[in-house]
Amino acid sequence: MHIIITGIHMEITEAIRNYIFEKMKPLEKLVPKGDTSAQLTIELSKTTNHHQHGNIFQAEARLKVKGKEKTLTTTQNDLYKSIDIVKDMLSRELATYKDKERSVVRRGAHKVKALFKRLL
Numbered sequence: 576m577h578i579i580i581t582g583i584h585m586e587i588t589e590a591i592r593n594y595i596f597e598k599m600k601p602l603e604k605l606v607p608k609g610d611t612s613a614q615l616t617i618e619l620s621k622t623t624n625h626h627q628h629g630n631i632f633q634a635e636a637r638l639k640v641k642g643k644e645k646t647l648t649t650t651q652n653d654l655y656k657s658i659d660i661v662k663d664m665l666s667r668e669l670a671t672y673k674d675k676e677r678s679v680v681r682r683g684a685h686k687v688k689a690l691f692k693r694l695l
Contacts, residue, residue: 576603576613583620591619594655598662606640606670607676614639618663619654634661640672 580595597618606613616637621630628631634657635648647664651657 576606576615579614579616581616581618583618584623585619587619591654595658598658599665602662602665602669605666605673607673608630610641612639612641615665617658619658621654622650634658636661636665638665638668640669643672 576599578596578599580592599615599617602615612627614631615637618635618637620633620635622633627651631650632654633648633650634654635646636646638647647661647668649657649664650662651660
């Protein structure tokens with residue numbers, strides 16, 4: 576899986592980059608094998624809302640797997656906390672995708688089995 580990290584209104588340090596790669600590495604197990612086009616774009620930004628005090632960090636993840644794209648966003652007071660939450664959201668999304676893909680294969684297998692039963 577190819578990971579792209581960008582920052583808006585903030586500089587992406589080597590520590591942040593290493594933290595993101597460390598957190599996102601286990602997600603590669605959930606990406607379908609043989610999908611070389613899988614891409615994860617993480618966009619970190621620092622915003623201040625006039626209703627909230629201090630720095631507010633937003634983490635947005637865009638995941639492209641087999642031609643499908645999903646965008647997940649979270650806003651937190653801590654940058655590392657927002658990265659952790661996006662990682663959890665991505666793992667749930669990838670697990671759901673993998674389950675759906677597996678169930679499609681199983682449904683196809685059930686149809687083939689039923690077809691063979693009718694022939695015999």
